[in-house]
Amino acid sequence: DTGVSQDPRHKITKRGQNVTFRCDPISEHNRLYWYRQTLGQGPEFLTYFQNEAQLEKSRLLSDRFSAERPKGSFSTLEIQRTEQGDSAMYLCASSLATGLTDTQYFGPGTRLTVL
Amino acid sequence: GESVGLHLPTLSVQEGDNSIINCAYSNSASDYFIWYKQESGKGPQFIIDIRSNMDKRQGQRVTVLLNKTVKHLSLQIAATQPGDSAVYFCAEKTEAAGNKLTFGGGTRVLVKP
Numbered sequence: 001d002t003g004v005s006q007d008p009r010h011k012i013t014k015r016g017q018n019v020t021f022r023c024d025p026i027s028e029h030n031r032l033y034w035y036r037q038t039l040g041q042g043p044e045f046l047t048y049f050q051n052e053a054q055l056e057k058s059r060l061l062s063d064r065f066s067a068e069r070p071k072g073s074f075s076t077l078e079i080q081r082t083e084q085g086d087s088a089m090y091l092c093a094s095s096l097a098t099g100l101t102d103t104q105y106f107g108p109g110t111r112l113t114v115l
Numbered sequence: 116g117e118s119v120g121l122h123l124p125t126l127s128v129q130e131g132d133n134s135i136i137n138c139a140y141s142n143s144a145s146d147y148f149i150w151y152k153q154e155s156g157k158g159p160q161f162i163i164d165i166r167s168n169m170d171k172r173q174g175q176r177v178t179v180l181l182n183k184t185v186k187h188l189s190l191q192i193a194a195t196q197p198g199d200s201a202v203y204f205c206a207e208k209t210e211a212a213g214n215k216l217t218f219g220g221g222t223r224v225l226v227k228p
Contacts, residue, residue: 004158031214042204042218043159056213091158095214101147101166104216106158 002026004107006092012113013082020078021110025094032075033093033104034067036060043091043106049075050097082114125223134192136222138205143186145207149216150179150190154201162190162203192224200226 035043051072069075093104146167151159206216
């Protein structure tokens with residue numbers, strides 16, 4: 001499968017613990033995005049990278065969230081001191097920047113449950 | 116801020132009939148629109164996109180219509196099949212606002228056999 005992959009698919013953690021998610025984009029895609037989706041809602045943008053540079057961060061991304069893409073390929077999203085409000089589906093997408101219509105392809109997501 | 120929204124939260128359609136899913140957007144500067152399909156437990160799947168300099172675009176069994184005058188977007192699915200049952204999201208992007216997509220709240224399509 002050459003699509004976007006995410007790991008783990010599910011994560012259950014206790015409040016206050018740190019969690020880290022991984023995203024592997026489609027090969028050769030230079031842009032990588034993180035979104036968060038709660039039940040019944042559309043995905044909300046968190047941050048995106050072009051190659052290894054983090055170019056934009058949403059105001060939704062509190063100081064407890066950090067994302068990296070050290071070599072311009074896979075990316076990690078870490079949440080420190082998790083809170084129950086962090087429970088959501090975390091989606092990763094990638095695209096090949098070709099101007100305005102760089103289509104974003106999504107992975108299956110990581111569902112986080114904070115107890 | 117500006118948002119993208121949908122008129123109907125749930126659409127029930129008979130198998131074989133055509134489906135029409137509507138979406139209203141409020142940002143007149145939006146210049147790129149996308150429809151995604153999301154099945155339970157999966158990530159959004161790209162269906163079709165359209166730029167603001169177009170008013171219609173066709174794919175396989177799907178057509179997207181854009182009416183910039185009233186800021187309305189629709190997705191038409193021809194001969195709806197059981198596999199089309201999912202939640203459909205419209206999303207928009209504004210070049211001036213960067214590369215993030217802004218999604219609406221979704222419409223659930225239920226296909227009845």
